[in-house]
Amino acid sequence: MFTDISLSADQNNKFSEFLKKDNVDLGINFSIYVLQAGAWPLGQSSLTSFAVPQELEKSLQMFENFYHTRFSGRKLTWLHHLCQGELKLTYLSKPYIVTMQTFQMAILLLFEKTNALTHKELQTTLQLNSEQFSKHLASLLDCKILLCESENIGPDSVLQLNLNYTNKRTKFRITAALQRESPQEAEATLSSVDEDRKLYLQAAIVLSQSRATFAPSISMIKKCIEALIDKQYIERTPNSADEYSYVA
Structure with missing residues (x-):
């Protein structure tokens, strides 16, 4: 790694x-x-x-x-x-720099030349399956960057840019909306977590053995930490910039 x-x-x-x-x-x-x-x-x-x-x-x-x-x-x-990226929103009263996942960014980029699109137009253009599309669209609706008048969203529902959107922070992150898992999906998730924990344990064992072989530089450690944060294996603790928590 x-x-x-x-x-x-x-x-x-x-x-x-x-x-x-x-x-x-x-x-x-x-x-x-x-x-x-x-x-x-x-x-x-x-x-x-x-x-x-x-x-x-x-x-x-x-x-x-x-x-x-x-x-x-x-x-x-x-x-x-x-994958993820940073998108600069310049159509609001002040510019915002938003970190988001690729599918969220792809949805918003379709509003580059229009303020409103239907659910069907968005999904057809992006060619995403229903699960991924619904999850990432929901996250943009939850944070109010996009608006929809319909409570029950269907193919003909119209999604609009929220031109009155405001946020106290000019730089922030949008996370994917959580969806309730079926029993089969929950079992698959637990199995995946178990496998991730095995890899984590293996990496810890290798790391402890590698101390006798080489001493990694500070810059290498920092790059590896950022990479693990980007892949959501670890996260910074809320109260300290120098502490990290393993994301199970």
């Missing part, structure tokens, strides 16, 4: 050099982690069809071109459900 994080940082630097050499401007800040499927609990069972927004498509294509010129025979699988 440490190797993947370190190599990904190097890949991002080389990708930036690749873009500069060809004088390519992506129009956004873009960075990736290239992770070995066998070393990480990546949750590929959650993969869904997804029409990548135009604003992100160029970045993905350019990185694939770059990666395949360096490594032949390797396959990249984009795990969009684990």
